[in-house]
Amino acid sequence: MSKLISHLQAINNIESGMTIGIGGWGPRRKPMALIRELLRSEVRDLTVVSFGGADVGMLCAAGKVKKLVFAFVSLDFIPLEPYFRQARQKAEIDVMEVDEGLMILGLRAAAMGAPFIPTEVGLGTDVIRRNKDIKLIDSPYDDSKEWVAMPALNLDVSLLHVDRADQRGVCQIKGPDHYMDDLFARAAKKTLVSCDELVDTNFFHKNSEEARYVFWERSVTSHVVHSPFGAHPSSCNPLYGIDVRVFREYAASAKRKDGWNQYFKDYISVKESVYLEKVGGADFIRTLPLPIY
Amino acid sequence: MVLILYVHYHCQSIKVIWLNLIVMREKIIHNPLADLLICACSSIWDDDSEVLASGIGLIQRLAASLAMMKNPNLMMTDSEAYIVSEPVPVGRRNGYEPRRETWMGFSRIFDNVWSGNRHALVGPSQIDRFGQANISAIGDYEQPKVQMLGMRGFPGNSISHANSFFVPVHSRRVFVEGEVDTVCSIGYNPARLPKGYWLDDIDIRRIITDLCVMDFEPNHKRMRILSLHPGVSADEVQDNTGFDLIRPDGLGQTAEPTPQELATISALDPNNLRINAVKTR
Numbered sequence: 001m002s003k004l005i006s007h008l009q010a011i012n013n014i015e016s017g018m019t020i021g022i023g024g025w026g027p028r029r030k031p032m033a034l035i036r037e038l039l040r041s042e043v044r045d046l047t048v049v050s051f052g053g054a055d056v057g058m059l060c061a062a063g064k065v066k067k068l069v070f071a072f073v074s075l076d077f078i079p080l081e082p083y084f085r086q087a088r089q090k091a092e093i094d095v096m097e098v099d100e101g102l103m104i105l106g107l108r109a110a111a112m113g114a115p116f117i118p119t120e121v122g123l124g125t126d127v128i129r130r131n132k133d134i135k136l137i138d139s140p141y142d143d144s145k146e147w148v149a150m151p152a153l154n155l156d157v158s159l160l161h162v163d164r165a166d167q168r169g170v171c172q173i174k175g176p177d178h179y180m181d182d183l184f185a186r187a188a189k190k191t192l193v194s195c196d197e198l199v200d201t202n203f204f205h206k207n208s209e210e211a212r213y214v215f216w217e218r219s220v221t222s223h224v225v226h227s228p229f230g231a232h233p234s235s236c237n238p239l240y241g242i243d244v245r246v247f248r249e250y251a252a253s254a255k256r257k258d259g260w261n262q263y264f265k266d267y268i269s270v271k272e273s274v275y276l277e278k279v280g281g282a283d284f285i286r287t288l289p290l291p292i293y
Numbered sequence: 294m295v296l297i298l299y300v301h302y303h304c305q306s307i308k309v310i311w312l313n314l315i316v317m318r319e320k321i322i323h324n325p326l327a328d329l330l331i332c333a334c335s336s337i338w339d340d341d342s343e344v345l346a347s348g349i350g351l352i353q354r355l356a357a358s359l360a361m362m363k364n365p366n367l368m369m370t371d372s373e374a375y376i377v378s379e380p381v382p383v384g385r386r387n388g389y390e391p392r393r394e395t396w397m398g399f400s401r402i403f404d405n406v407w408s409g410n411r412h413a414l415v416g417p418s419q420i421d422r423f424g425q426a427n428i429s430a431i432g433d434y435e436q437p438k439v440q441m442l443g444m445r446g447f448p449g450n451s452i453s454h455a456n457s458f459f460v461p462v463h464s465r466r467v468f469v470e471g472e473v474d475t476v477c478s479i480g481y482n483p484a485r486l487p488k489g490y491w492l493d494d495i496d497i498r499r500i501i502t503d504l505c506v507m508d509f510e511p512n513h514k515r516m517r518i519l520s521l522h523p524g525v526s527a528d529e530v531q532d533n534t535g536f537d538l539i540r541p542d543g544l545g546q547t548a549e550p551t552p553q554e555l556a557t558i559s560a561l562d563p564n565n566l567r568i569n570a571v572k573t574r
Binding site for chain 1: 482
């Protein structure tokens, strides 16, 4: 059974008002081609759950975010994400700001079908003062402590980008870190995965190492989109690094009046193939150096 | 440089030129304040056993690296996805390959955090008298004047393991008069203490700034000066702090780096990134 669909077909699974999760971390392995398709759609009023980078910034700039569930939004080498900042400083979005680890627990609870996971993370901080939805509970056992009941972050749809996949949804991430992508996949009703390389299932039989880099079973993958360089301008280690120049141009656009509209016109409104040519083409993107942390 | 030397070769002043170049080089590669701060920061891990030494930021990471060279029980990561057997020099690697020993992707970082086997040195934007810290938002939370990164891992770090703070510019903007605008990490604030907890359950070890080293006095958890950097007075520290500090009698001076420490720092920072990391005021 083939799960292969186009970018547009994938994004047609998303409706206004939905809660979406976005994989990757900051400027690393973000499903940017799917985000660009989402930016071109009419969808709005989204609740977005993300270890945020330009995915969050762009969705904020385009007015698609009703509520953001986040622990940070950053481009690493540009520490402060410009459009996320603008959205916050103009009070344009609702927020549920939590600790990174709390986000993991929220996704894990959703993946487990549990309403919450108890943790000490967040006690004594504004996590519990600012988020009325996050409740404190007493332990049912004899430790006489209170606990944060981190609620499940149930997602309607997750958007992920992986190195390679087959058409049945076996997904491989060869980079040094799969981040929380497995949890995003499991926390969602539907998981949409874009892949740099579409491979035959035989690829995974070469040796057991290839299967070792598959972090969720194919039943969790709803749809696969073949999207070479689909993480650009974020990195997809080891295939290509961060495109510093494009990120700088993106960040600079936020300083100009009408900057987002111009960026949208240049880089978002165009077809994916035109976008890739515009930023230098396949051969160039392959040479983008991997970041050194 | 070669050209200049050649041009001046027959001008008798070759010695003077050469000396000038050395002075220039000295200026370029030395930032005494950076070296002092790296050493002062590194000592926060002196008594730690097998914990993950996390230094977030350049000075902090160099400090953790120096600490691990002195105390090999410590663990560090390559700042990406692996625990390494020796600190990874900062910046361009010039062929150096990190000596990876354990996979440590972001999901596993939190397993380590929650185990308590970690001592992090972080650089908050605001700190209050309780040791509560802010890296999220300045001003009104609903509509911040300045939105920064977000809380990141501060809430979980602060309740799970030891933490220390590094402040490159000691000022009243950082050490605020009231509470920090957004409480990202738990401190010694009785009003916010969770049910079933004691102030002693929270472990803020030390605060290193460009003026001094401080800690929390153990009985009443009040911030106190431990040592002053060369040329700094206790009055200057107090004037730049938004709340009262304990100022013990006979305050000593922060230890200057030893030649051995300076050599180690140079090896850990082969690209001399630290020279621009802090400014002498």
